[in-house]
Amino acid sequence: MPETLTKQILAGKKRAIARLITQIENRQPQAQTALSQLYAHTGRAHLVGITGAPGTGKSSLVSEVAKAYRRQDKTVAILAVDPSSPFSGGAVLGDRIRMQDLTRDAGVYIRSMASRGGAGGLTWAVDDTLKVLDAAGFEVVLIETVGAGQSEVDIVKTAHTIIVVEAPGLGDDIQAIKAGILEIADIFVVNKADNPNVARTVSALQQMLELGRVPGGPVRHHGVSMPVDSPSPPKPVDGGSPWQVPVLKTMALSGEGVEVVVDTIAQHYQHLQASGELAVRNRTRLADELQTVLQVELLRRLLDRLPPHCLSEIIDKLVDKNLTPYEAVQVLLKEATE
Ligand SMILES: Nc1nc2c(ncn2[C@@H]2O[C@H](COP(=O)(O)OP(=O)(O)O)[C@@H](O)[C@H]2O)c(=O)[nH]1
Ligand SMILES: [Mg+2]
DSSP: OHHHHHHHHHTTOHHHHHHHHHHHHTTOTHHHHHHHHHGGGOSOSEEEEEEESTTSSHHHHHHHHHHHHHHTTOOEEEEEEOTTOGGGTOSOHHHHHHHHHHHHOTTEEEEEOOSOOTTTHHHHHHHHHHHHHHHTTOSEEEEEEESOSHHHHHHHHTSSEEEEEEOTTSOSSOHHHHHTOGGGOSEEEEOOTTSTTHHHHHHHHHHHHHHHOOTTOOOOOOSOOSOOOOOSOOOOSSTTOOOOOOEEEOBTTTTBTHHHHHHHHHHHHHHHHHHTHHHHHHHHHHHHHHHHHHHHHHHHHHHHHSOTTHHHHHHHHHHTTSSOHHHHHHHHHHHHHO
């Protein structure tokens, strides 16, 4: 049975894709069997993360970008990690109507995922879902996350190309600074260009880029604390010119400016390939993923081995100041390994 499911997914069958993603979300063990069979077929999709404050127009932009890819005959998957996303039905009617052409298109697959399942659970589910979409042959996978909360930021950080969406009129601040996502942008998009304050937002971003960003600085490392050996440093084949983070303007409602966004995404991918950074980012992704899976699995095994009530007794001791958390961990590890 899992073999036919795998075959259907490799053939891009939407129903099979949906079924496996649901199994992943529910942590059903057979999902890992299917994922093992799919793994060799991954690594071809261009993963594009789109993040920013709520209301900036990410979902609107995502659907216009997807339509632009369809005009180029490229297949697209959309993964919305946002409970308020119109892709999850949380939108006003107008937004949903605009998305109908997409949902009917055989070259587009749309899936939303709720932000639940702590302790790396969400990141894990997203990582596995991206593998399914990649193996299913989608050329571009657009991942929409709200730029708030560490797990959402961690998710978008694993993309090859990261777009941070801003919009004028959400206060004078650059929202990305508050969310701590200014530094991760490969491309800035200032959406709602029909707003009269758009020029101010664009120049504020440009100023910040000139002041703050070290062009061609070290490749971002996504908080991996495991000692992972890196491959030899990539040799730039394009002369090593650093990527200049562009600030683009769009009107997602009319689609204006979206073609330029799609072209810029392609240019960024070419840059990643030519500079050797793509390989580095892929390796970092996998190292991060290994760490997440290892953490979750080790914790699960440890908790499984503890005698009943052991954990709550230890917590009592923490509350009563009889143990420090560090000492408690030593006790737990000893209990679990005896
Ligand atoms: N004026 C204007 N409104 C927009 C534009 N793009 C999106 N919106 C509206 O902004 C609201 C939030 O859009 P949405 O895509 O859901 O934002 P998200 O929360 O970032 O995903 C919706 O009511 C959209 O119709 C735009 O270019 N101009
Ligand atoms: Mg949204």
